[in-house]
Amino acid sequence: MNNWWNIIYFVLIALISIFTGEIVTFIMLGFILLTLNNINTTLKKIYKQNSQKNDKEEIGQ
Known part of the structure; x- marks a missing residue:
């Protein structure tokens, strides 16, 4: 999902940069x-x- 947002941002910025x-x-x-x-x-x-390290230490105490 995060990659789709990155692609949308890049395309939007690319279109604006080409236009300007x-x-x-x-x-x-x-x-x-x-x-x-x-x-x-x-x-x-x-x-x-x-x-994860802190969780393991808490279990060990």
């Missing part, structure tokens, strides 16, 4: 959005690992 002639801005926004998405995914994985 800001192709370089579209490319830079694409890089920024991909980077933020990767950071978000990494933080979610770290949070999940920490949550």
Whole structure:
């Protein structure tokens, strides 16, 4: 589901950038959005690992 929203955002930004002639801005926004998405995914994985580790420690006590 999240990928569909990303595709819609990219298409919308692409259409606006083509209409206004800001192709370089579209490319830079694409890089920024991909980077933020990767950071978000990494933080979610770290949070999940920490949550599982804390749950195991609580059970052991």
